[in-house]
Amino acid sequence: MAKKVGIITSGGDAPGMNAAIRAVTRQGISLSYQIIGIKRGFKGLLDNDFTYLTLRSVSGIINTGGTMLHTGRCPETKTKAGMNKAIKTIKELDLDGLIIIGGDGSLSAGHALSKHGVKVINIAASIDNDIYGTDETIGYDTALNTAVDAIDKIRDTATSHDRIFVVEIMGREHGFLTADVGLAAGCEFIVVPEMKIDVNKLAKELKEGKTREKTSEIIAFAEGCGSSVEFGRQIEELTSLDVRVSTLGYIQRGGRPTARTRIIASKFGHAAMNLFHKGETNVLIGMTDGKISAMPIHQAMKYEKKFDDQTFKVLRTLSV
Ligand code: F6P
Numbered sequence: 001m002a003k004k005v006g007i008i009t010s011g012g013d014a015p016g017m018n019a020a021i022r023a024v025t026r027q028g029i030s031l032s033y034q035i036i037g038i039k040r041g042f043k044g045l046l047d048n049d050f051t052y053l054t055l056r057s058v059s060g061i062i063n064t065g066g067t068m069l070h071t072g073r074c075p076e077t078k079t080k081a082g083m084n085k086a087i088k089t090i091k092e093l094d095l096d097g098l099i100i101i102g103g104d105g106s107l108s109a110g111h112a113l114s115k116h117g118v119k120v121i122n123i124a125a126s127i128d129n130d131i132y133g134t135d136e137t138i139g140y141d142t143a144l145n146t147a148v149d150a151i152d153k154i155r156d157t158a159t160s161h162d163r164i165f166v167v168e169i170m171g172r173e174h175g176f177l178t179a180d181v182g183l184a185a186g187c188e189f190i191v192v193p194e195m196k197i198d199v200n201k202l203a204k205e206l207k208e209g210k211t212r213e214k215t216s217e218i219i220a221f222a223e224g225c226g227s228s229v230e231f232g233r234q235i236e237e238l239t240s241l242d243v244r245v246s247t248l249g250y251i252q253r254g255g256r257p258t259a260r261t262r263i264i265a266s267k268f269g270h271a272a273m274n275l276f277h278k279g280e281t282n283v284l285i286g287m288t289d290g291k292i293s294a295m296p297i298h299q300a301m302k303y304e305k306k307f308d309d310q311t312f313k314v315l316r317t318l319s320v
Contacts, residue, residue, distance in 0.1 A: 009067040010041035010102040014139025015257035016265035018061035023269025042074035045086040119281040130174040133300035134286020141260040151185035158216030168228035168247040175222040179311040182220035193224040194307035203238035
């Protein structure tokens with residue numbers, strides 16, 4: 001009988017999840033596995049909601065955003081009853097293991113399942129790029145390009161009106177996306193949870209920018225730093241300059257994956273299935289120093305990804 005592997009996308013969707021589903025499915029089938037797509041994240045495991053994936057059912061998805069399996073956040077898996085229910089479904093479906101595509105929440109769920117003896121492989125996917133054990137996550141490059149493109153447009157109106165803009169960028173707990181967006185979009189400042197800022201100093205420097213005939217000044221503000229509207233109000237008060245706030249929001253999570261995202265997703269999915277076949281499970285698939293890597297899930301869970309404040313220094317030097 002063919003071995004069976006379940007595949008789940010869970011947590012916030014990220015562009016490229018579909019490319020990873022395609023890669024796992026096609027590589028899995030080539031290794032004679034049956035691939036079961038669990039629907040709507042871990043909820044599908046609790047509700048027995050799944051579909052059989054075939055070579056053709058994953059056709060035409062490499063270039064699409066979102067996830068064909070749908071996704072969700074499922075707090076129930078954090079409970080003992082939820083975990084038992086998930087394990088029951090895994091047994092009923094006769095799954096040999098699970099491949100989980102998602103971010104830090106998915107990693108925790110993978111860790112919990114592996115402790116119950118389920119063979120798990122996690123694939124790092126999140127627009128936040130905040131997972132230890134990988135330099136880059138699936139979806140990050142696409143979200144980065146979407147946000148930079150949006151700020152390029154904001155720059156036009158900011159310059160035309162000689163305005164300051166606070167642009168809120170996604171990232172609940174971390175500022176990795178904000179920092180890279182800030183550098184790539186030529187922003188004047190970044191505000192991220194990892195770095196303390198002196199708002200009075202920031203306001204003073206914004207005003208000094210005007211003395212150097214700067215027309216627009218843009219602050220890339222991470223979602224995890226609180227209210228961007230309140231921050232914008234504070235900056236306006238301190239500078240007496242014209243300030244506007246723009247929240248990029250969920251457009252950062254959607255859209256056609258970039259070529260880079262598709263390549264990473266395809267390689268991650270392919271590697272995940274190969275490692276599963278070799279019996280090397282309970283690992284997180286990611287990328288380290290440009291190469292596909294596999295780190296034990298418990299190790300990836302143990303550490304926090306380090307924020308590189310060099311990005312801030314470069315950005316400040318260059319946005320003079
Ligand atoms: O997937 C990551 C992320 O987009 C964060 O940047 C953001 O804080 C969060 O998800 C939003 O989650 P939800 O989809 O539950 O609103």
